[in-house]
Amino acid sequence: MSNNEKSPYCFPRLEIDLARIAHNAGKVVEIFGSRGIEITGITKGVCGDPDIARLMVNSGIKCLGDSRIENIEKMKNAGVNAQFMLLRSPFLSRIKQVVQYADISLNSELSIIRALSDHARKIGRIHEIILMVELGDLREGIMPVDLDQTIEQALLLHNIRLKGIGTNLACLSGVIPDQEKMDALSSLAESIEHKFGLSLKTVSGGNSGNYDWFVSSKNTGRINNLRIGEAILLGRETLHRNPIPGLFTDAFVLYAEVIEAKKKPSAPFGKMAQNVLGESPSLEDRGMMNRALAGIGLQDVHIAGLTPKSQIKIIGATSDHIVLDSGESDLTPGQAVSFDLNYIALCAAMASPYVQKVKKQY
Numbered sequence: 099m100s101n102n103e104k105s106p107y108c109f110p111r112l113e114i115d116l117a118r119i120a121h122n123a124g125k126v127v128e129i130f131g132s133r134g135i136e137i138t139g140i141t142k143g144v145c146g147d148p149d150i151a152r153l154m155v156n157s158g159i160k161c162l163g164d165s166r167i168e169n170i171e172k173m174k175n176a177g178v179n180a181q182f183m184l185l186r187s188p189f190l191s192r193i194k195q196v197v198q199y200a201d202i203s204l205n206s207e208l209s210i211i212r213a214l215s216d217h218a219r220k221i222g223r224i225h226e227i228i229l230m231v232e233l234g235d236l237r238e239g240i241m242p243v244d245l246d247q248t249i250e251q252a253l254l255l256h257n258i259r260l261k262g263i264g265t266n267l268a269c270l271s272g273v274i275p276d277q278e279k280m281d282a283l284s285s286l287a288e289s290i291e292h293k294f295g296l297s298l299k300t301v302s303g304g305n306s307g308n309y310d311w312f313v314s315s316k317n318t319g320r321i322n323n324l325r326i327g328e329a330i331l332l333g334r335e336t337l338h339r340n341p342i343p344g345l346f347t348d349a350f351v352l353y354a355e356v357i358e359a360k361k362k363p364s365a366p367f368g369k370m371a372q373n374v375l376g377e378s379p380s381l382e383d384r385g386m387m388n389r390a391l392a393g394i395g396l397q398d399v400h401i402a403g404l405t406p407k408s409q410i411k412i413i414g415a416t417s418d419h420i421v422l423d424s425g426e427s428d429l430t431p432g433q434a435v436s437f438d439l440n441y442i443a444l445c446a447a448m449a450s451p452y453v454q455k456v457k458k459q460y
């Protein structure tokens with residue numbers, strides 16, 4: 099919280115320190131590059147923001163990945179000079195856009211790959227694919243036993259090039275991308291190459307959750323690519339959310355304006371039913387306390403992913419308010435309160451038209 103901050107900007111606002119993100123991107127490229135692993139820089143956490151995409155490219159990243167084709171379209175139209183990888187499986191309903199804007203897509207369904215090939219053929223293109231393998235986290239991926247059959251079919255498609263295989267762990271279920279999982283992916287790559295007499299250019303082992311494996315691994319095997327978002331943007335690995343040494347964890351700070359600050363009871367008074375979330379919270383009576391309201395709510399950001407940067411606590415939130423336990427902090431209306439964001443809170447704040455984005459240039 100800054101005291102009586104006088105600011106030309108609006109609230110709520112997200113301040114973005116481009117120099118810190120650029121530093122992180124450069125470090126990530128250097129750390130993983132030291133052992134032959136190339137980084138695909140993931141931009142979905144910032145809605146494909148072209149300035150941030152550009153700084154990733156200037157930090158040595160050659161390929162950018164995003165889960166949403168409209169973000170890739172935006173970056174391409176802004177003139178960002180990189181290869182583009184679509185992370186989320188293409189929608190059959192948007193095949194044209196995918197072939198037009200993405201150079202590579204991650205895939206796990208033959209019917210979709212066929213549609214990509216058909217459209218690529220129509221417009222005289224080759225579309226590259228990475229086949230995703232299910233190794234236990236249970237989001238996208240072909241079960242290993244079905245992989246050979248899928249490859250056999252995909253290789254028949256004239257306008258598809260099989261660039262490699264990949265996996266995604268540590269996302270839905272929190273399965274650890276450990277040495278065993280990475281060895282499994284490496285040996286799948288080798289068996290495919292052997293069986294089909296081809297060479298896989300890319301073996302993409304995962305995301306920011308692969309950091310611990312990388313630093314402890316004695317043998318990274320065939321893994322030569324990782325798709326890294328959170329570590330670049332927020333400076334953390336994602337198994338335990340530990341800071342990565344040498345990276346900034348505070349490139350993004352969210353500011354909201356105090357709109358009420360009063361001494362009030364800690365427990366509600368009156369007969370009780372459901373709150374706005376359909377819950378019936380039980381609140382301990384701790385007597386009178388200092389409470390404040392900040393003008394930002396569930397519609398703007400994922401409140402559970404915010405951590406106040408000063409000695410205040412979040413009591414709860416509704417669609418347009420955060421209610422704060424301001425403790426001994428002497429808040430007054432018009433002041434700013436500031437928060438660190440986790441990845442999901444960052445995604446939501448970036449996507450909210452109500453949150454002003456202010457980029458500190460470098």
Ligand SMILES: *Cc1c(COP(=O)(O)O)cnc(C)c1O
Pocket residue numbers: 140142165185186204266304305306307325326327328329336
């Ligand atoms: C989001 C995503 C990533 C990046 O994950 P981080 O934890 O941000 O590094 C990588 N791969 C896929 C398939 C994704 O959806």
